[in-house]
Amino acid sequence: MNVVKENIEVRIYPAKADMNDKCEKIVNISAVESNIGIYRFIYNKELEFINDFKRLLLHYGYDVDKIIVNKKSCDVILHMLRQEYSFLEKAESSSRQQSQIDLISAFKNYYNVNLKAQHPVYKSKKNNKDTFRIINNRNNVRIEKDKYVYDKIKLAVLGLVKFKTSKKYRELLHRGSDKNDPTVKIKHVTVKKVNDKYYAVFNIERIHIPKKITGSLQQVGIDIGCSKLAVLSNTQEIPNLDLRKEAAKIIQYQNEMSHRKPGSVRYQKAKKQLNKWYQKLIRKRNDYYNKITTYIVKNSSFIAVQNENIIAWHRNRHFSRKVQLNAPRTFLEKLEYKCQRDGVEFIKVPQYFPSTQICSECGEKNENIAGIGNIGIREWDCPHCNAHHNRDVNASKNILKKGLEWP
Secondary structure, eight states, X not given: OEEEEEEEEEEEEOBSSSBOTTOOBBOBHHHHHHHHHHHHHHHHHHHHHHHHHHHHHHHTTOOGGGOOOOHHHHHHHHHHHHHHOGGGGGSOHHHHHHHHHHHHHHHHHHHOTTTTOOOOOOOOGGGSOEEEEEEOOTTOEEEEEOTTSOEEEEEGGGEEEEEEOOHHHHHHHHHXXXXXXXXXXXXEEEEEEETTEEEEEEEEEEEEOOOOOOSOOEEEEEEEOSSEEXXXXXXXXXXXXXXXXXXXHXXXXXXXXXXXXXXXXXXXXXXXXXXXHHHHHHHHHHHHHHHHHHHHHHTEEEEEEEXXXXXXXXXXXXXXXXXXXXXXXXXXXXXXXXXXXXXXXXXXXXXTOOTTTBOTTTXXXXXXXXXXXXXXXXXXEOTTTOOEEEHHHXXXXXXXXHHHHOX
């Protein structure tokens, strides 16, 4: 029994009116757009204030690296903004707070040496990331029946909104809305606009009981690659998903946009089609990775993977295209999350472990296949014990052995 966090994304349908026929307050499009705009406005204004303050300190010779951006200082800025701009009161109160919390997190990541994050930048209308977040305080985000006895999402002071999702997720949201059910709790909801469509992403905590496996469980080492998504130590190969159609459509509409005047009607049409095919690619890839990772986790008691330097793969012109399409980091994140959820031991082998060069039979290292220039050698014979190896299968076996030895 584990307490796990999950995100449930549902499609919502804001109305054009403020009230329905039964005089119930409903979520309208203008209210959603207003909250999105206010979220972005507060983030940008607070960032502008901090940047101006830093420039002022630099002018007088102070060290700006010692400045800490925290909730107390941001609360003061938000209080001044609320006094100056009365329209900020139209936004849901917790969404105003979440805007500055995100800014504080961005600065924490920037000052964290290990993350190598960039300095926070202003949010733009053009980046297609229109969101705002509402915290569930006193069950103000829940599923409830309207006066027509239909299920609707209650979004705090915004009102009721129609939604669509699967039976499984609907049942989870009903349990999260029930105060007497401690097994599921709705933490917050993020409302987002993608390609002129609106979605609500519920962040929930729930008690998860892994299903019992009747068959035998195995210990697995996994080698992540570019030509193949992964190779398991039991010689099973997982191919990359065929995304050529989606990639071709994305390139087509990117070319169309480059030949259109920004902001024109044909530019907007091409942009809409680009977003549509990009979302198709992401959904298709996520569905494939969810099925593969679920299968691996359900049939394993121990999983070891190598903590590959995916960023370096992006910089290599021979690998970058496939890495961008297949997103191996997403596969690893899903695998790690499901291992934690189902109680399967998950080990990350160090990045610089030479898994491809070591013979899995005798343990001797073969320097002849080391380096980026020898990556084309897919099969080799060990010069010490004459064992014949497939490069990827041998690497996955070494990863498993190293993972079992790892403290």
